[in-house]
Amino acid sequence: MIRITSLAALGLLLAASASAQQADQPLLTGEKAFGDWKADRPGVRRLIKPDDLPAPRTGRLASNAPGLADRPQGAKPTLPPGFSAELVASGIENPRVVRVAPNGDLFVADSQANRIRVYRLAAGSAKPAEKSIFADGLSQPYGIAFYPPGDKPQWVYVANTDSVVRFAYRDGDLKASGEPETIVAGIPAGYHWTRDIAFSPDGRTLYLSVGSGSNTAEDIGPRPKGGLEEWMKSKPLGAAWGSEAGRADVLAFDPDGRNGRTVATGLRNCSGMTVQPATGALWCVVNERDELGENLPFDYATVVKDGAFYGWPWYYIGSNEDPRHEGARPDLAGKVTVPDVLMQAHSAPLNIAFYEGSNFPAEYKGDAFVALHGSWNRNVRSGYKVVRLKFKDGKPTGEYEDFATGFVISDDEVWGRPVGVAVAKDGALIFTEDGNGTIWRISYGG
Template sequence: MTRIAGLAGVALFLATGAFAQQADQPLLTGKKAFGDWKADRPGVRRLIKPDDLQQPSLADTPSNSAGLADRPADAKPAVPAGFSVELIASGIDNPRVVRVAPNGDLFVADSEANRVRVYRLAEGSAKPAEKAVFAKGLTQPYGIAFYPPGDKPQWVYVANSNSVVRFPYRDGDMQASGRAEMIVSDIPSSHHWTRDIAFSPDGKTLYLSVGSGSNTAEDMGARPKGGVEEWARSEPLGATWGAEEGRADVLAFDPDGKNRRMVATGLRNCSGMTVQPATGALWCVVNERDELGDDVPFEYATAVKDGAFYGWPWYYIGDNEDPRHEGARPDLAGKVTVPDVLMQAHSAPLNIAFYEGGNFPADYKGDAFVTLHGSWNRGARTGYKVVRLKFKDGKPTGEYEDFATGFVISDDEVWGRPVGVAVAKDGALILTEDGNGTIWRVTYGDGRS
């Protein structure tokens, strides 16, 4: 992929940095909340509701894939006033998910290099004191989880595109001390390949997200023998068949990979998963389908309810029927769970982390950060930023706010595509982006908790 750096990128960075110093913005609602990268800046607030959905369009939709440019000299994400950003590492092949070990080490899935990297930062600094490759020879690794949950995990679980494996681990290990042990095999890996994993707070359940194999189940194949109604009587609500069987779902297993079961269906691509500390609820961020128009349908973050159906491929954001499946599943009307937080269409949310650290101002505690990778299927570019989801008493308000922006250079080019987000042991926010392969540390004030 060609990378081009220029003076325009430097100018944009300087302008975006100035935006970070502006005061809070008014809450944007309805169509006013549908913006593009030119209006993004830290503090911009949006509230999107199901009633804000536009009519879908099957007309030709734009392809607006980002041209990837070199990161302009000294460019960094723009963040709110009072915060600072430091570069941890650059030049990584494909840094995706980042997770924090109990001792504070940063485990980073370097997906296209088929390895997991580890960074140990100097105290109160973004400078790595040590770094290593924890494991290699993997298959597009993405999700990472420590087991059992708590201060003394014995295993590091890694979700490949086609399996879940685990490595023996002791506190402070920077290289796996043993071979990978297969936990879950035979996961379908075509199309959406990002597999995230998380453990329930009690450590009894391993959650695994498996994205769809297509945009809207184009290749699901013939209807089940005996008809859909007969088939559906013995299957989870909203389950798919054929090439999409066991996909667009969140699955659950015992920690040893046994006792497979379905948690929720109709989640087109839950590419990021985490457990909310305040409630113990499992949360997903979901990439919705393409080719229905610039603002249809909304992306979302949601608590994953056991047994729930979230719509894909027949419906979206409640009982809004996908016109490409008109009349196909009337039995599912009225049974679609509406997600908790709606985000602008084609933003491509990839990961989520709840903030419970001690470094940021007190009103950040309990909120969540979501990385928006940016998507191709929109006339004007959107996404390419990190947003903050607002919570009150453990419940989402539906509002989200731009937190880190400045990754876009122009209508044609970007230098950064945010992917991973995690809260460090010292309360700093850790971000990865796979455009230029960088990892960042965001702190408030002098960076000390």
């Protein structure tokens, strides 16, 4: 009989057990990777490739909005062996993005309540030692970023649906000391309303994501005045016009909001952004379009490459033409950047965070976690979980793995819809879900 003589040895044993159980799960590929919620459980792995795309089927829209149920008594996320989940807070109107301040405070966008909340957790615990409303009277706030990057930020930036503002900040502030200063104004609002923000590692660039104003540019209007060729001479590759001008893009500004430019286009709804610590690359997760079929197109996570076009609305996952725009932009064929990690269609990824903490087993370091809000337009539900994207030497393998599941009660009801995800200062994973308005802390061992 083996004797465990220390917590460290016990941790190694738990890690080995968790790895063994997850390794036993088959890697789902091709059509087997499409699946539904009944196949979801921690350790289930999927690898979806561009060649797995089924044929499009237009005009067939599944309407299967989740019936939100109260969280069952004692219900918690289902996690891999060795991990545990503790409730941080509940009863929040609409918890969305969560970001961690350098001192460890959790800043949470309560979007429909138009406020930013702050939670200061007791050491090594999910219990808030203090909580506060940092700012109120905002306009569907979503993205949150601290500036300058590092240990002593002087500002908290907040992305409203129609603007980016900032508040003066000193380490440990639980409430804004002054009024917001508008940094970027005139952001087009409506339809996809979530705006995320992130700073480059050197602090020189503020990135802003702006989702599309429609499913697939149904109301984009006639071609630009002066013709398409003239438009192409002065605009970024794949830039849209009319009602979609300045949308489905990732933009960049100086920290003071000046010198705005377009970084990348054709990203239908880049609702979550982060910078990969190992490389400094900007990543985003994207909700793709609807009404092309149960398993089409795939949602995705990708590096945002400067000058790249990701397809929306004319193409998807490379040079696959959307039949609703057949023949509209032959000039863009062959110029579409293929995303890095493909996910089940209609999973609705909303946020991404890279793990560089020390609480989880070492194999997690460098991987990323993505919150999948869940489908409304798929006959059999997909999403409703937190997944882990696998990386090797800083590069994505394309594979992703179920990490936190158990939010779906039946074909008709769900209790949780994950939205925000962040790594706490102590290495625990924090995530929000807006089905029951809760915040959770996931830790390993104990």
